[in-house]
Amino acid sequence: MDCKQAVSLMHDLLDDDLDRECAKELKAHMLECPACRERFRQLEEADRLLYGFNHRLQPTSDDLTDRIMSVIPKPRQQSALLVWVKRHPAITVAAVFVLVMMTSALSMWNADKQLMVKGAHLDGVVIENNKVIVPSDKVVAGDLTIHNGMAEVYGQVQGDVTVIDGKVFQASTANISGSVHQIDEALGWIWYQITNLFGSGPSLP
Amino acid sequence: MDTLEKRLVRLARKGDTRAFAEIVELYKDKIFHLAYRMLSNRHEAEDVVQDTFLRVYRNLDRYDDNQKFSTWIYRIGTNLCIDRLRKRKPSYSLDAEMTEQEGIDGYAMIPSDDRTPESYLIVSETQRMVHEAINSLPAKYKTVMILRYLQDMSLQEISDVLDMPVTTIKTRVHRGREFLRKKLERKI
Ligand SMILES: [Zn+2]
DSSP: OOOHHHHHHHHHHHHTOOOHHHHHHHHHHHHHHHHHHHHHHHHHHHHHHHHTTTTTOOOOTTHHHHHHHHSSSOOOOHHHHHHHHHHHHHHHHHHHHHHHHHHHHHHHHHHHOOOEEOOOOTTTTTTTTTEEOOOOOEEEEOOEEESSSSSEESSSSSHHHSESSOEEETTTTEEETEEEEESSSSSHHHHHHOOOOOOOOOOOO | HHHHHHHHHHEEEETTTHHHHOOOOOHHHHHHHHHHHHOOHHHHHHHHHHHHHHHHHHTTOOOTTOOOOHHHHHHHHHHHHHHHHHHOOTTTHOOOOOOOOEEEEEEGGGGGOOHHHHHHHHHHHHHHHHHHHHHHHHHHHHHHHHHIIIOOOOHHHHHHHHHHHHHHHHHHHHHHHHHHHTTTTOOO
16 A cells, blocks of 8 residues: 555545445554654544534524514415415405405496496487586486586486486476485495495486 | 424425524524634624525425435525635635634633633634634635534535535545645644
8 A cells, every 4th residue: 555545545534434444454554654644643633623623613693583584574465365265265255256346346437537428318418528417398217327427407307316426416496206326436436336236226227 | 304394394384484483593503603614704604694594485495305404404505605705805815804803713702801812812822723724725625624524514414415426525525634734734
């Protein structure tokens, strides 16, 4: 065995990775070679110093855990919601139903800012700009629904008058057999949609 | 093997922050010591600890249960340290760190009342040499030597953490050891 080989085996020995046979050969070489004995002593000492260095450890800052936890993103809202949904399937179905209805009602409310007049018999009605007029000598045979506009009633309406996002003016001569609804808010509009849906709405015959 | 960690990971994946805090408690010191050895700067080391856990959290879903959790977190921490070492200006001076009281190993171990320049000199004479010797190692040897000696890992574990063949790790340990032997010759 030459010295170069011996040094390689010394490292294996320090790594705890040397079989008995090789260890014996290394020992035999070192007994005859003072240079390798010295080399091994130095390597062992370096090893010892390195391991000793390990024991001088500094503590971490006391608030390190808190700091770490403060930068961790909070659990996703979605997952919390999902957990709840799994626990309350029936309520969830109902809630989703209301939500879908509300959003569709809201989008309808937002979608049309133009004047819209709805009714079965509108032949007597006069429309000026965003104003819907029922002249004093005319009769509307049924409901009258107006979006985004004014209603001025001088004549007769044989049904309900509903104005969404607008105003109703009733002259002293007006004769409305049904009820008058004036809806200005989004919420009112939703309520109107809901009652409509359940059959008690003003526009149903 | 590390069933506790795996259980905590499963809970943390479901959004259990307390389980994650437990993982932090289990590993923050280990990662801090690794980072402190690698970077010899307390402040940077704590930053690395913070970044490590942030990455762990973000990648919880990608953690493979067949792997040891410690191997996985050490890999993340080690890579962050290596990145920082690479980004350092080549002119980064060891002396600058040495004059900074905090950075000198051993000194911080003395109760603060006894911290005088003298006590620092007495305690850290040898430590300082070891510290300097480790710091002067090229990054690829430094990483391996720190994992081997200061984190007490086996060659196989180091090979898992660094995702390199054991034979490569072995060669690096041998060269690193020779390098340190020469550096510490005066002490040994
Ligand atoms: Zn020899």
